[in-house]
Amino acid sequence: MASFVPTSEETLEDLRRYTEDRLVDVACLDCLARVRVKKNSEHQTSVQWSAEARSACQEFVRRDQRPGGRDVHKPCTRLMASIDDAVRAGAVSVGAYDGY
Amino acid sequence: MSDTRLLDQGTQPIRFARGWHCLGLASDFADGKPHAIHGFGTKLVVWQGASGELNVLDGYCRHMGGDLTQGEVKGDNIACPFHDWRWGGDGKCKEIPYARRVPLRARTQRYETVVRNGQLLIWHDPEGSAADHDILPPELPDVMTDRYTPWSWNTREINGSHCRELIDNVADMAHFYYVHFAFPTSFRNIFDGHTATQFMESKGRPDTMGGGYGDENSTLKSVATYYGPSYMINWLEVDYKGFITEVILINCHIPTGPDSFLLQYGITVKKPEGLDEKACAYIAERYTESFGDGFLQDVAIWENKVAVQNPLLCEEDGPVYQLRRWYEQFYVDVADIAPEMTDRFEFEVDTTKANEYWHAEVAENLAKRAAAEAAAPADA
Ligand code: FES
Ligand SMILES: [Fe+2]
Numbered sequence: 001m002a003s004f005v006p007t008s009e010e011t012l013e014d015l016r017r018y019t020e021d022r023l024v025d026v027a028c029l030d031c032l033a034r035v036r037v038k039k040n041s042e043h044q045t046s047v048q049w050s051a052e053a054r055s056a057c058q059e060f061v062r063r064d065q066r067p068g069g070r071d072v073h074k075p076c077t078r079l080m081a082s083i084d085d086a087v088r089a090g091a092v093s094v095g096a097y098d099g100y
Numbered sequence: 101m102s103d104t105r106l107l108d109q110g111t112q113p114i115r116f117a118r119g120w121h122c123l124g125l126a127s128d129f130a131d132g133k134p135h136a137i138h139g140f141g142t143k144l145v146v147w148q149g150a151s152g153e154l155n156v157l158d159g160y161c162r163h164m165g166g167d168l169t170q171g172e173v174k175g176d177n178i179a180c181p182f183h184d185w186r187w188g189g190d191g192k193c194k195e196i197p198y199a200r201r202v203p204l205r206a207r208t209q210r211y212e213t214v215v216r217n218g219q220l221l222i223w224h225d226p227e228g229s230a231a232d233h234d235i236l237p238p239e240l241p242d243v244m245t246d247r248y249t250p251w252s253w254n255t256r257e258i259n260g261s262h263c264r265e266l267i268d269n270v271a272d273m274a275h276f277y278y279v280h281f282a283f284p285t286s287f288r289n290i291f292d293g294h295t296a297t298q299f300m301e302s303k304g305r306p307d308t309m310g311g312g313y314g315d316e317n318s319t320l321k322s323v324a325t326y327y328g329p330s331y332m333i334n335w336l337e338v339d340y341k342g343f344i345t346e347v348i349l350i351n352c353h354i355p356t357g358p359d360s361f362l363l364q365y366g367i368t369v370k371k372p373e374g375l376d377e378k379a380c381a382y383i384a385e386r387y388t389e390s391f392g393d394g395f396l397q398d399v400a401i402w403e404n405k406v407a408v409q410n411p412l413l414c415e416e417d418g419p420v421y422q423l424r425r426w427y428e429q430f431y432v433d434v435a436d437i438a439p440e441m442t443d444r445f446e447f448e449v450d451t452t453k454a455n456e457y458w459h460a461e462v463a464e465n466l467a468k469r470a471a472a473e474a475a476a477p478a479d480a
Contacts, residue, residue: 004110004264004409004428011108011410018413018421019440040415041450049444054292073290073297073325075446099414 018100023048024093026086030078032056037083040096045083047075110409112262112358116140117430118225119294119328120236122352124364125253126220129154134178136169138362139354140224144211145169149176155189156222158209162193189213218244218251219350219366221331227433235294237327240348243368248348249384253366254392261402263330263353263361267427269398270298270326271418273449277458279397281305281314287449289419291426293442297325305458307465313394317341329430330354338387346370347387351395363399367391416454419447 006012023036023046033053038046054060059076086092123129123137123146135146136159143159145168157178159169166182173179177186177194186195191210193202211222212231217240223231242248258266269275276284286301299322306316313320317340324334334349350366369384411420422445429441 004113004424004431006108006110006409008106008108008410010106011110014410014412015421015425018419019425043448043450043452044415045446045448046419047444047446049292049446051439051443054444073292073295073299073323075288075290096415100417 022097024086024091026083026092028053028057028076028079029082029085031058033076033079035079037086037092039087039092039094040100042094044096047079047083105412106410107406107408108410109407112407113431114358115226115431116224116355117329118227118229118434119223119330119430120214120221120231121224121330121354122350122364123156123220123222123354124255125251125366126154126215126218128253129220132173134169134171134173137354138356141355141357143167143169144222145171145178146220147173147178149173149189151176153189154213154215154220156211156213156220157187157189157191161185161187162206162208217350229434235328237331237333240333242370243348246371248368248370249380251350251366251368252384252388253364254388256363256395256399257356257360258353258363258399258402259360261361261405262359262407263355264424264427265402265405265407266351266353266361266363266398267296267326267329267423268420270296270324271420271423271447273300273418273451274416274454275398275401276300276302276313277305277454279401280394281308282320283455283458284449284451285455287418287451289423289447289449290444291419291422292444294328294429295325296423296426297323299323305462307462307469315340315390324349324351329427343372345372345383345387349391363395365391365395416449416451418449419445422447 022038025034026037027034033056035053036048057076059078087094129135129146130148132148137144137146144156145159146156148154159167161168161180161182163180163185164182166180168178168180171179171181174186177188179186184197185193187208188194191208193206196202211224214221214236216236271289273284273287276282282302282304284300284302288299290297302313302320304313304315304318308314319339321337322334324332326332330353332351334351336347336349338345338347348368353361353363355361367384367388369387371380413420425441429437
Protein backbone atom coordinates (compact mmCIF):
# COMPACT_ATOMS: atom_id res chain seq x y z
CA MET A 1 0.00 0.00 0.00
CA ALA A 2 1.52 3.28 -1.06
CA SER A 3 0.95 6.14 1.32
CA PHE A 4 1.45 9.23 -0.80
CA VAL A 5 -0.55 8.28 -3.84
CA PRO A 6 0.13 9.99 -7.18
CA THR A 7 -2.95 10.71 -9.22
CA SER A 8 -1.24 10.43 -12.59
CA GLU A 9 0.62 7.68 -14.44
CA GLU A 10 3.21 10.19 -15.55
CA THR A 11 4.24 10.75 -11.96
CA LEU A 12 5.34 7.13 -11.78
CA GLU A 13 7.28 7.62 -14.99
CA ASP A 14 9.01 10.65 -13.40
CA LEU A 15 9.85 8.59 -10.36
CA ARG A 16 11.44 5.97 -12.59
CA ARG A 17 13.26 8.59 -14.65
CA TYR A 18 14.76 10.34 -11.63
CA THR A 19 15.66 7.27 -9.62
CA GLU A 20 16.58 4.62 -12.19
CA ASP A 21 17.59 6.17 -15.53
CA ARG A 22 21.17 6.07 -16.69
CA LEU A 23 22.61 4.35 -13.65
CA VAL A 24 25.82 2.53 -14.59
CA ASP A 25 27.43 -0.34 -12.68
CA VAL A 26 30.73 0.45 -10.97
CA ALA A 27 32.72 -2.08 -8.95
CA CYS A 28 34.85 -1.02 -6.02
CA LEU A 29 38.52 -1.65 -6.69
CA ASP A 30 39.13 -2.62 -3.06
CA CYS A 31 36.17 -4.74 -2.04
CA LEU A 32 33.30 -6.72 -3.53
CA ALA A 33 30.83 -3.85 -3.53
CA ARG A 34 29.12 -3.07 -6.85
CA VAL A 35 27.09 0.11 -6.96
CA ARG A 36 25.17 2.01 -9.62
CA VAL A 37 26.38 5.47 -10.53
CA LYS A 38 25.15 8.48 -12.45
CA LYS A 39 27.03 11.69 -13.10
CA ASN A 40 25.25 14.79 -14.38
CA SER A 41 28.41 16.86 -14.26
CA GLU A 42 31.95 16.67 -13.05
CA HIS A 43 30.95 17.56 -9.49
CA GLN A 44 27.57 15.83 -9.39
CA THR A 45 27.44 12.17 -8.49
CA SER A 46 24.61 9.79 -7.55
CA VAL A 47 25.54 6.48 -5.96
CA GLN A 48 22.89 3.82 -5.55
CA TRP A 49 23.88 1.04 -3.18
CA SER A 50 22.22 -2.31 -2.64
CA ALA A 51 22.06 -4.11 0.69
CA GLU A 52 24.59 -6.61 -0.65
CA ALA A 53 27.08 -3.92 -1.65
CA ARG A 54 26.49 -2.05 1.60
CA SER A 55 27.54 -5.07 3.64
CA ALA A 56 30.51 -5.82 1.37
CA CYS A 57 32.11 -2.44 2.02
CA GLN A 58 34.75 -2.92 4.71
CA GLU A 59 34.96 0.79 5.45
CA PHE A 60 31.27 0.83 6.39
CA VAL A 61 31.61 -2.34 8.44
CA ARG A 62 34.34 -0.66 10.47
CA ARG A 63 32.32 2.51 10.93
CA ASP A 64 29.11 0.69 11.84
CA GLN A 65 30.92 -0.71 14.85
CA ARG A 66 31.28 2.81 16.23
CA PRO A 67 27.70 3.63 17.13
CA GLY A 68 26.32 7.13 17.10
CA GLY A 69 29.35 8.40 15.18
CA ARG A 70 28.68 11.09 12.67
CA ASP A 71 31.18 9.67 10.17
CA VAL A 72 28.81 6.73 9.61
CA HIS A 73 27.11 8.99 7.11
CA LYS A 74 30.14 9.86 5.01
CA PRO A 75 30.91 8.23 1.66
CA CYS A 76 33.46 5.44 1.40
CA THR A 77 36.68 7.01 0.14
CA ARG A 78 37.76 3.83 -1.71
CA LEU A 79 34.49 3.61 -3.58
CA MET A 80 34.68 7.29 -4.48
CA ALA A 81 38.17 6.74 -5.87
CA SER A 82 36.90 3.74 -7.83
CA ILE A 83 34.15 5.89 -9.35
CA ASP A 84 36.69 8.54 -10.34
CA ASP A 85 38.68 5.80 -12.05
CA ALA A 86 35.61 4.54 -13.90
CA VAL A 87 34.87 8.08 -15.07
CA ARG A 88 38.43 8.54 -16.31
CA ALA A 89 38.22 5.22 -18.13
CA GLY A 90 35.04 6.40 -19.85
CA ALA A 91 32.83 3.73 -18.24
CA VAL A 92 30.60 6.38 -16.67
CA SER A 93 29.55 9.17 -18.98
CA VAL A 94 29.26 12.67 -17.58
CA GLY A 95 26.34 14.88 -18.47
CA ALA A 96 22.69 15.53 -17.77
CA TYR A 97 19.69 14.74 -19.91
CA ASP A 98 17.00 17.47 -20.01
CA GLY A 99 18.21 18.94 -16.79
CA TYR A 100 18.72 15.73 -14.90
CA MET B 101 -2.21 16.75 -26.65
CA SER B 102 -0.79 19.59 -24.65
CA ASP B 103 2.84 19.85 -23.56
CA THR B 104 1.85 21.72 -20.44
CA ARG B 105 3.16 20.05 -17.36
CA LEU B 106 0.55 19.35 -14.73
CA LEU B 107 1.05 19.46 -11.00
CA ASP B 108 0.12 16.15 -9.46
CA GLN B 109 -0.95 17.06 -5.94
CA GLY B 110 -1.40 13.42 -5.05
CA THR B 111 -3.39 12.27 -2.08
CA GLN B 112 -2.03 12.42 1.43
CA PRO B 113 -1.53 9.37 3.55
CA ILE B 114 -4.28 8.44 5.94
CA ARG B 115 -1.86 7.11 8.50
CA PHE B 116 0.87 8.67 10.59
CA ALA B 117 4.51 7.67 10.41
CA ARG B 118 5.98 4.78 12.34
CA GLY B 119 8.92 5.73 14.53
CA TRP B 120 10.20 7.69 17.48
CA HIS B 121 8.64 11.10 17.97
CA CYS B 122 9.78 13.74 20.41
CA LEU B 123 7.15 15.39 22.60
CA GLY B 124 9.42 18.00 24.15
CA LEU B 125 11.81 18.45 27.06
CA ALA B 126 11.32 15.77 29.70
CA SER B 127 11.71 18.37 32.46
CA ASP B 128 8.68 20.26 31.16
CA PHE B 129 6.47 17.25 31.99
CA ALA B 130 7.97 16.52 35.39
CA ASP B 131 5.68 18.57 37.62
CA GLY B 132 3.20 15.88 38.69
CA LYS B 133 0.47 17.38 36.53
CA PRO B 134 -1.15 16.00 33.38
CA HIS B 135 -0.06 17.59 30.11
CA ALA B 136 -1.89 17.63 26.80
CA ILE B 137 -0.02 17.05 23.54
CA HIS B 138 -1.90 16.95 20.27
CA GLY B 139 -0.55 14.22 18.03
CA PHE B 140 -1.47 11.44 15.60
CA GLY B 141 -4.97 12.78 15.10
CA THR B 142 -5.78 12.71 18.79
CA LYS B 143 -4.74 14.21 22.09
CA LEU B 144 -2.19 12.51 24.31
CA VAL B 145 -1.84 12.80 28.05
CA VAL B 146 1.67 12.98 29.47
CA TRP B 147 2.43 12.81 33.17
CA GLN B 148 5.09 11.89 35.67
CA GLY B 149 3.96 9.41 38.28
CA ALA B 150 5.00 9.41 41.94
CA SER B 151 7.83 6.98 41.17
CA GLY B 152 9.30 9.39 38.63
CA GLU B 153 8.44 7.60 35.37
CA LEU B 154 7.09 9.62 32.46
CA ASN B 155 3.97 8.08 30.93
CA VAL B 156 2.05 8.72 27.75
CA LEU B 157 -1.47 7.50 26.98
CA ASP B 158 -4.20 8.42 24.58
CA GLY B 159 -5.84 11.43 26.18
CA TYR B 160 -9.40 10.13 26.15
CA CYS B 161 -10.67 7.79 28.82
CA ARG B 162 -11.98 4.42 27.59
CA HIS B 163 -14.87 4.58 30.06
CA MET B 164 -17.00 7.42 28.72
CA GLY B 165 -14.43 9.46 26.82
CA GLY B 166 -13.40 11.85 29.61
CA ASP B 167 -10.42 14.11 28.91
CA LEU B 168 -7.54 12.70 30.94
CA THR B 169 -5.42 15.77 30.32
CA GLN B 170 -7.83 17.60 32.60
CA GLY B 171 -7.59 14.89 35.24
CA GLU B 172 -5.27 14.55 38.16
CA VAL B 173 -2.16 12.52 38.89
CA LYS B 174 -2.89 10.17 41.76
CA GLY B 175 0.16 8.14 42.79
CA ASP B 176 1.57 6.66 39.61
CA ASN B 177 -1.73 6.86 37.75
CA ILE B 178 -3.72 9.43 35.87
CA ALA B 179 -7.26 9.83 37.22
CA CYS B 180 -10.06 10.81 34.87
CA PRO B 181 -11.99 13.95 35.82
CA PHE B 182 -15.32 12.35 34.84
CA HIS B 183 -15.59 9.25 37.10
CA ASP B 184 -12.10 8.92 38.59
CA TRP B 185 -11.02 5.80 36.74
CA ARG B 186 -7.25 5.45 37.37
CA TRP B 187 -5.05 4.60 34.40
CA GLY B 188 -1.47 3.36 34.69
CA GLY B 189 1.43 4.11 32.37
CA ASP B 190 1.15 0.54 31.03
CA GLY B 191 -2.24 1.43 29.59
CA LYS B 192 -4.26 -0.66 32.07
CA CYS B 193 -6.98 0.67 34.29
CA LYS B 194 -5.65 0.10 37.81
CA GLU B 195 -8.60 1.13 39.89
CA ILE B 196 -12.20 2.27 39.73
CA PRO B 197 -12.81 3.65 43.21
CA TYR B 198 -16.57 3.02 43.14
CA ALA B 199 -16.52 -0.42 41.49
CA ARG B 200 -16.21 -3.96 42.79
CA ARG B 201 -13.76 -4.85 40.06
CA VAL B 202 -11.98 -3.43 37.03
CA PRO B 203 -13.02 -4.92 33.68
CA LEU B 204 -10.18 -6.95 32.21
CA ARG B 205 -10.68 -5.22 28.90
CA ALA B 206 -9.94 -1.83 30.42
CA ARG B 207 -6.83 -1.13 28.39
CA THR B 208 -6.12 2.03 26.50
CA GLN B 209 -3.57 3.12 23.91
CA ARG B 210 -0.20 3.57 25.54
CA TYR B 211 3.03 4.82 24.00
CA GLU B 212 6.43 3.46 24.96
CA THR B 213 8.64 6.25 26.24
CA VAL B 214 12.36 6.94 26.34
CA VAL B 215 14.14 9.99 27.66
CA ARG B 216 17.01 10.79 25.34
CA ASN B 217 19.22 13.87 25.53
CA GLY B 218 16.78 15.34 28.02
CA GLN B 219 13.82 14.92 25.67
CA LEU B 220 10.79 12.69 25.92
CA LEU B 221 10.44 10.39 22.91
CA ILE B 222 7.56 8.06 22.20
CA TRP B 223 7.17 5.19 19.78
CA HIS B 224 4.27 5.41 17.37
CA ASP B 225 3.29 2.58 15.04
CA PRO B 226 -0.12 2.16 13.43
CA GLU B 227 0.60 -1.59 13.33
CA GLY B 228 1.13 -1.62 17.10
CA SER B 229 4.62 -3.12 17.13
CA ALA B 230 6.90 -2.99 20.18
CA ALA B 231 9.23 -0.01 20.24
CA ASP B 232 12.47 -0.46 18.30
CA HIS B 233 15.22 0.79 20.60
CA ASP B 234 17.92 0.07 18.02
CA ILE B 235 16.83 3.03 15.92
CA LEU B 236 16.68 5.65 18.66
CA PRO B 237 18.56 8.85 17.91
CA PRO B 238 22.07 8.73 19.40
CA GLU B 239 22.98 10.14 22.77
CA LEU B 240 24.81 13.43 22.50
CA PRO B 241 27.98 13.36 24.56
CA ASP B 242 28.37 16.25 27.04
CA VAL B 243 25.02 17.78 26.19
CA MET B 244 23.08 18.38 29.42
CA THR B 245 26.39 18.88 31.29
CA ASP B 246 27.90 22.25 32.14
CA ARG B 247 29.89 22.14 28.89
CA TYR B 248 26.73 23.04 26.95
CA THR B 249 24.06 25.66 27.53
CA PRO B 250 20.70 24.21 28.63
CA TRP B 251 18.25 23.34 25.83
CA SER B 252 16.35 26.33 24.61
CA TRP B 253 13.12 24.76 23.38
CA ASN B 254 10.45 26.17 21.09
CA THR B 255 7.30 24.95 19.40
CA ARG B 256 5.21 26.11 16.49
CA GLU B 257 1.96 24.79 15.06
CA ILE B 258 1.89 24.41 11.29
CA ASN B 259 -1.48 24.16 9.61
CA GLY B 260 -2.32 23.35 6.01
CA SER B 261 0.88 21.42 5.26
CA HIS B 262 1.79 17.78 5.53
CA CYS B 263 5.02 17.30 7.48
CA ARG B 264 6.66 15.90 4.35
CA GLU B 265 7.16 19.55 3.32
CA LEU B 266 9.57 19.85 6.22
CA ILE B 267 11.38 16.66 5.23
CA ASP B 268 11.79 17.90 1.63
CA ASN B 269 14.18 20.55 2.96
CA VAL B 270 16.79 17.83 3.45
CA ALA B 271 17.38 17.61 -0.31
CA ASP B 272 16.64 21.22 -1.21
CA MET B 273 19.89 23.00 -2.01
CA ALA B 274 18.60 26.10 -3.80
CA HIS B 275 16.07 27.19 -1.17
CA PHE B 276 18.97 28.01 1.15
CA TYR B 277 19.81 30.90 -1.16
CA TYR B 278 16.28 32.15 -1.81
CA VAL B 279 14.55 31.41 1.48
CA HIS B 280 17.39 31.41 4.00
CA PHE B 281 19.65 33.96 2.29
CA ALA B 282 22.81 31.90 2.17
CA PHE B 283 25.14 30.57 -0.52
CA PRO B 284 25.21 26.77 -0.16
CA THR B 285 28.76 26.15 -1.37
CA SER B 286 28.80 22.42 -0.74
CA PHE B 287 25.79 20.12 -0.55
CA ARG B 288 25.49 16.35 -0.20
CA ASN B 289 22.86 13.85 0.87
CA ILE B 290 23.12 10.32 2.15
CA PHE B 291 20.08 8.18 2.84
CA ASP B 292 20.81 4.90 4.57
CA GLY B 293 18.42 2.62 6.43
CA HIS B 294 16.30 4.76 8.73
CA THR B 295 18.59 7.81 8.48
CA ALA B 296 18.69 10.67 6.00
CA THR B 297 21.55 13.13 6.15
CA GLN B 298 22.30 16.49 4.62
CA PHE B 299 25.82 17.91 4.60
CA MET B 300 26.05 21.54 3.77
CA GLU B 301 28.54 24.35 3.89
CA SER B 302 27.15 27.79 3.44
CA LYS B 303 27.96 31.44 3.71
CA GLY B 304 25.55 34.28 4.41
CA ARG B 305 24.49 36.67 1.63
CA PRO B 306 25.78 40.23 2.01
CA ASP B 307 22.76 41.75 0.24
CA THR B 308 20.07 40.62 2.67
CA MET B 309 19.24 41.18 6.29
CA GLY B 310 21.04 38.42 8.24
CA GLY B 311 19.11 35.97 10.36
CA GLY B 312 19.85 32.24 10.65
CA TYR B 313 21.91 31.13 7.69
CA GLY B 314 21.96 34.55 6.12
CA ASP B 315 24.46 36.54 8.17
CA GLU B 316 27.13 37.67 5.77
CA ASN B 317 29.79 37.40 8.48
CA SER B 318 29.18 33.78 9.18
CA THR B 319 30.17 30.56 7.47
CA LEU B 320 28.39 27.40 8.41
CA LYS B 321 29.30 23.75 8.35
CA SER B 322 26.22 21.70 8.92
CA VAL B 323 25.55 17.98 9.28
CA ALA B 324 21.88 17.22 9.75
CA THR B 325 20.56 13.69 10.16
CA TYR B 326 17.00 12.48 10.46
CA TYR B 327 16.83 9.42 12.69
CA GLY B 328 13.52 8.06 11.52
CA PRO B 329 10.64 10.16 10.18
CA SER B 330 10.57 13.05 12.59
CA TYR B 331 13.69 13.63 14.66
CA MET B 332 16.67 15.45 13.24
CA ILE B 333 19.96 16.26 14.92
CA ASN B 334 21.77 19.13 13.23
CA TRP B 335 25.39 19.62 14.19
CA LEU B 336 26.44 23.13 13.22
CA GLU B 337 29.83 24.71 13.27
CA VAL B 338 29.42 28.42 12.89
CA ASP B 339 32.41 30.56 12.01
CA TYR B 340 31.54 34.14 12.84
CA LYS B 341 34.42 36.42 11.86
CA GLY B 342 36.85 33.69 12.85
CA PHE B 343 35.11 32.89 16.14
CA ILE B 344 33.91 29.30 16.02
CA THR B 345 30.85 28.11 17.88
CA GLU B 346 29.47 24.58 18.00
CA VAL B 347 25.72 24.51 18.00
CA ILE B 348 23.40 21.52 18.16
CA LEU B 349 19.95 22.04 16.78
CA ILE B 350 17.18 19.50 17.26
CA ASN B 351 14.48 19.80 14.65
CA CYS B 352 11.55 17.50 15.29
CA HIS B 353 7.83 17.36 14.87
CA ILE B 354 4.67 15.50 15.77
CA PRO B 355 2.01 15.11 13.10
CA THR B 356 -1.27 16.35 14.52
CA GLY B 357 -3.66 15.81 11.60
CA PRO B 358 -3.56 14.88 7.90
CA ASP B 359 -2.15 18.27 6.99
CA SER B 360 -0.90 19.78 10.21
CA PHE B 361 1.99 19.22 12.57
CA LEU B 362 3.64 20.63 15.62
CA LEU B 363 7.17 21.76 14.84
CA GLN B 364 9.59 21.72 17.76
CA TYR B 365 13.17 22.88 17.83
CA GLY B 366 15.75 23.00 20.53
CA ILE B 367 19.16 24.58 20.64
CA THR B 368 22.19 23.96 22.80
CA VAL B 369 25.53 25.66 22.38
CA LYS B 370 28.90 24.32 23.42
CA LYS B 371 30.16 26.96 25.81
CA PRO B 372 33.12 28.67 24.21
CA GLU B 373 36.20 28.66 26.42
CA GLY B 374 36.91 31.85 28.30
CA LEU B 375 33.35 33.14 28.20
CA ASP B 376 31.29 33.56 31.35
CA GLU B 377 27.82 32.09 31.85
CA LYS B 378 26.10 35.30 30.89
CA ALA B 379 27.92 35.60 27.59
CA CYS B 380 27.24 31.92 26.81
CA ALA B 381 23.54 32.36 27.57
CA TYR B 382 23.49 35.42 25.33
CA ILE B 383 25.08 33.51 22.43
CA ALA B 384 22.58 30.65 22.87
CA GLU B 385 19.70 33.11 22.81
CA ARG B 386 20.95 34.73 19.60
CA TYR B 387 21.23 31.34 17.86
CA THR B 388 17.80 30.32 19.08
CA GLU B 389 16.39 33.51 17.66
CA SER B 390 18.16 33.25 14.34
CA PHE B 391 17.36 29.58 13.71
CA GLY B 392 13.81 30.26 14.85
CA ASP B 393 13.69 32.95 12.15
CA GLY B 394 15.04 30.36 9.72
CA PHE B 395 12.07 28.08 10.39
CA LEU B 396 9.67 30.98 9.96
CA GLN B 397 11.15 31.57 6.50
CA ASP B 398 10.23 28.00 5.60
CA VAL B 399 6.80 28.27 7.21
CA ALA B 400 5.91 31.26 5.03
CA ILE B 401 6.58 29.11 1.97
CA TRP B 402 4.72 26.04 3.23
CA GLU B 403 1.65 27.99 4.20
CA ASN B 404 1.22 29.19 0.64
CA LYS B 405 2.47 26.39 -1.57
CA VAL B 406 0.59 23.34 -2.79
CA ALA B 407 1.56 19.73 -2.29
CA VAL B 408 3.34 18.25 -5.29
CA GLN B 409 3.79 14.61 -6.00
CA ASN B 410 5.72 15.12 -9.22
CA PRO B 411 8.34 17.81 -8.66
CA LEU B 412 10.12 18.88 -11.84
CA LEU B 413 13.85 19.01 -11.21
CA CYS B 414 16.86 20.69 -12.73
CA GLU B 415 20.50 19.68 -12.55
CA GLU B 416 21.23 21.82 -9.52
CA ASP B 417 18.46 20.27 -7.43
CA GLY B 418 18.94 17.63 -4.78
CA PRO B 419 17.50 14.10 -4.84
CA VAL B 420 13.90 14.85 -3.84
CA TYR B 421 12.51 11.63 -5.32
CA GLN B 422 15.03 9.45 -3.52
CA LEU B 423 14.40 11.33 -0.28
CA ARG B 424 10.68 10.73 -0.54
CA ARG B 425 11.28 7.11 -1.42
CA TRP B 426 13.26 6.88 1.84
CA TYR B 427 10.49 8.69 3.76
CA GLU B 428 7.87 6.27 2.40
CA GLN B 429 9.30 3.42 4.56
CA PHE B 430 7.68 4.99 7.62
CA TYR B 431 4.22 5.02 6.04
CA VAL B 432 3.92 1.45 4.84
CA ASP B 433 3.54 -1.72 6.89
CA VAL B 434 6.89 -3.14 7.91
CA ALA B 435 6.19 -6.12 5.64
CA ASP B 436 5.84 -3.74 2.68
CA ILE B 437 9.12 -1.86 3.09
CA ALA B 438 10.82 -2.22 -0.29
CA PRO B 439 14.63 -2.54 -0.49
CA GLU B 440 14.99 0.74 -2.40
CA MET B 441 13.38 2.63 0.49
CA THR B 442 16.21 1.73 2.84
CA ASP B 443 19.10 1.01 0.45
CA ARG B 444 21.90 3.47 0.83
CA PHE B 445 21.87 6.32 -1.65
CA GLU B 446 24.42 9.12 -1.96
CA PHE B 447 24.09 12.32 -3.92
CA GLU B 448 26.43 15.23 -4.32
CA VAL B 449 24.96 18.39 -5.79
CA ASP B 450 27.13 20.39 -8.15
CA THR B 451 26.87 23.88 -6.66
CA THR B 452 29.47 25.59 -8.86
CA LYS B 453 27.23 27.08 -11.57
CA ALA B 454 24.52 28.07 -9.10
CA ASN B 455 26.98 29.95 -6.96
CA GLU B 456 28.43 31.72 -9.99
CA TYR B 457 24.95 33.02 -10.91
CA TRP B 458 24.12 33.89 -7.34
CA HIS B 459 27.30 35.82 -6.74
CA ALA B 460 26.64 37.84 -9.87
CA GLU B 461 23.08 38.55 -8.71
CA VAL B 462 24.24 39.59 -5.26
CA ALA B 463 26.91 41.86 -6.74
CA GLU B 464 24.23 43.49 -8.85
CA ASN B 465 21.96 43.94 -5.83
CA LEU B 466 24.78 45.55 -3.87
CA ALA B 467 25.59 47.87 -6.76
CA LYS B 468 21.92 48.90 -7.03
CA ARG B 469 21.77 49.55 -3.32
CA ALA B 470 24.96 51.64 -3.41
CA ALA B 471 23.58 53.65 -6.33
CA ALA B 472 20.29 54.25 -4.49
CA GLU B 473 22.14 55.37 -1.38
CA ALA B 474 24.34 57.72 -3.41
CA ALA B 475 21.25 59.23 -5.05
CA ALA B 476 19.38 59.75 -1.75
CA PRO B 477 19.66 63.14 -0.07
CA ALA B 478 22.53 63.18 2.40
CA ASP B 479 20.36 64.07 5.39
CA ALA B 480 17.77 61.28 4.85
S1 FES C 1 -15.04 8.81 31.39
FE1 FES C 1 -13.23 8.57 32.47
S2 FES C 1 -13.87 7.78 34.31
FE2 FES C 1 -15.70 7.89 33.25
FE1 LIG D 1 14.42 25.53 4.97
